Amino acid sequence: MTVALETAQVPAAKPPRPVTELVRARPRKDVWPATGQSREEVWGRLAAEPFAPACDNNGRKFGLGLLLDWLTDQPGATWQERWLASGADDDGANWREIPLRWMRERGHEVPWRQESFFRAVHPALCADLIRPSLPWLITSSLRSSALVGMLAQHRDPTGFARLRERCATDPSVNTAAATRTAYRAAQILVAKGGIIADIVPGDVLELLDIEAELRGTSVGATHLFYRVLHNLDVFDDRAPATLRELRTGGQRTPEELIDRYGIACRPVRDLLVDYLRERQPALDYNSLDALSYYLAKLFWSDLERHHPGIDSLHLPTNVADAWKQRLRTTTKTVRTPDGRRITTEAPRINYRECLTPVRAFYLDLAHWAVEDPARWAGWVAPCPIGSEEINRKKDKRRRKSRWTPAPASVCQYCRSWSAVSTSDARTPPPCWPPPATRHQARRSPPPGRHWYASPRAGRRPPKCWPRTPSPDTPRSSAGSATRAAEFPWSPPTTTTSAPGCRPHHCCSSDTAATRTGRSARAPSERCSPPRSPTPG
Structure with a gap:
């Protein structure tokens, strides 16, 4: 049945x-x-x-x-x-x-x-x-x-x-x-x-x-x-x-990362997808996403937009130079005071960082072609980017110079003096006392007052010494003897500050005179008075 x-x-x-x-x-x-x-x-x-x-x-x-x-x-x-x-x-x-x-x-x-x-x-x-x-x-x-x-x-x-x-x-x-x-x-x-x-x-x-x-x-x-x-x-x-x-939406696959930019040449699109797959095990997702942006958008999509029909990684010299010249600038949209939006071109700050992934792409293909010629040898081509073009030493130096603050004769912490122009950086502000008064104040500063050393133009002020545990307790003799042994040419100095007032890094005689050997200057009348001591 x-x-x-x-x-x-x-x-x-x-x-x-x-x-x-x-x-x-x-x-x-x-x-x-x-x-x-x-x-x-x-x-x-x-x-x-x-x-x-x-x-x-x-x-x-x-x-x-x-x-x-x-x-x-x-x-x-x-x-x-x-x-x-x-x-x-x-x-x-x-x-x-x-x-x-x-x-x-x-x-x-x-x-x-x-x-x-x-x-x-x-x-x-x-x-x-x-x-x-x-x-x-x-x-x-x-x-x-x-x-x-x-x-x-x-x-x-x-x-x-x-x-x-x-x-x-x-x-x-x-x-x-x-x-x-x-x-x-x-x-x-x-x-x-x-x-x-x-x-x-x-x-x-x-x-x-x-x-x-x-x-x-x-x-x-x-x-x-x-x-x-x-x-x-x-x-x-x-x-x-x-x-x-x-x-x-979760993490995209290498195909989705490349297809975002609409590459017309199918063989090059498949090559970029295979390259991302090979690099994927050694990269986190953010790095893989950035790599697809550099290779697919900034590199190949730009070449297809200006040279329709391109299908080879072997770039002529004029094509490679024109691409690198376009890469040096980026388009920015700014709003004018009357509300209109205009498009302008500005230098690309990370220009060399955009060249490095493209050079690595060419070098990886040449290296992988030795191990697997059937898969990668057909795409090996001379790299259009030289090693000197990705050297970032000079670029970092220029970037650092853009962020260097303008020299100013002003205490960088209490901001009690107004900054002066670059040409007059070595000229003291008008609120400073005459030189004779400044030297006298250095020898015997008035009680309850700071005194300031003029910071050298264009250079950061020196680091501050550790704070004294108590304003009434002088520094240890051992520490003074040690500094005197290290700097025999420096005269002994003292620091007078009001109770409860924390001395600034440029308001200490040990900082300005002992460590740098520069002359001290009296405080400005604009400097805020010290805080009152805390009861008890």
Whole structure:
């Protein structure tokens, strides 16, 4: 008798989604149905309810006509192309000057007409007529309440209702954080299209990164925004529960480290991946990440960008020299006093540190080719970087000179004297007494006063001696005899200080006179008085 056994089919667990897929934002489309409509179709949609009320008391229809006329005057086949061609998307905070100039040229100088033009932008964004970039939405100073209200009324009522309900039921979410969360969701819908259910984790990361770049810091409630969308089941089941987990995502594989930079030449990409695998056992993850940045981004991606089609490590002399010249500078974005952001070039401080991994890459290939010729011999090439180019001795000396403080005749600890210029570094400040008075004060300093030795210009003051246990107890005779034996040419000196006052390193006669042999100087009248002795 044969018995057939049925086994339950256990559903296989979903494999974890790669980190690169989770953090990838939706691409910005160039064409979609709404932006390709004619002017008559757009007017029929936006001039009627629900975008325009039946009673037009604020001139919204007039402003909509001005907006369509302005976009029609721009070159392009779609409304999105005309919007980009106008230059308003690139201006950000100053974009209003472009349509204002167009209206003044056509005689629309009345303030209410100009205001109706900008009021008509909200219905155009809500109707998906144009899709501005995220930087424009962040810096354009739109009325957040009007934009969120229109999107919640006309595009995604269910999504915004669930979002507000979730924020209202969470006791840790205040009113300001709930408003900011709704406005961030509206910004993503305007820039990417669709509804709240279409948002992916990459869209959230892209918006938050652009906010931090433009504002200079995180605006706030960033983790709350991601957590609320995750609790609404907007993301996939395999998306992490917190924003921090999404940003970290664990350690990337060598393939993911190299693929971040989009190398076009597949053989070179595979070579860099194999090289990272060989180096991986001897490196920690941060070092491996930095190595992929130096080789894939700063080295090969730069060569492919300036020399398309390159596929060999054997670089001609002019190509290697041009790459090293580009590597010497880096691009920085700075903000001007009027709020504009400009791009400038600055010298790269770690230029030689960027050359060292590339030279090691070439030398490792040559060394490994001896042991495994079939795998590495085909990539052996002359190294374009000489040993003298990675010598950092002179570079460290120059870097140290940049951090050397300017010479100043001032106590570096009590700051009682103002610094003087480099040319007058050996000239004492005007608050110092005459030389005769300074020498007399050195011989017999007044009770309860410090006296200071002038530090040599451009050199750090000498180290301080250990503090005397008690101000009334003199130093031991053995110590004085020892110093006298070591420095027979130095006259015996004493130090007088007030009770409870800790002598500075440059306020001690043993420090300044005994160790350096320089003359002492009296304290300045600007020097703060010593502290009062502690009772008991």
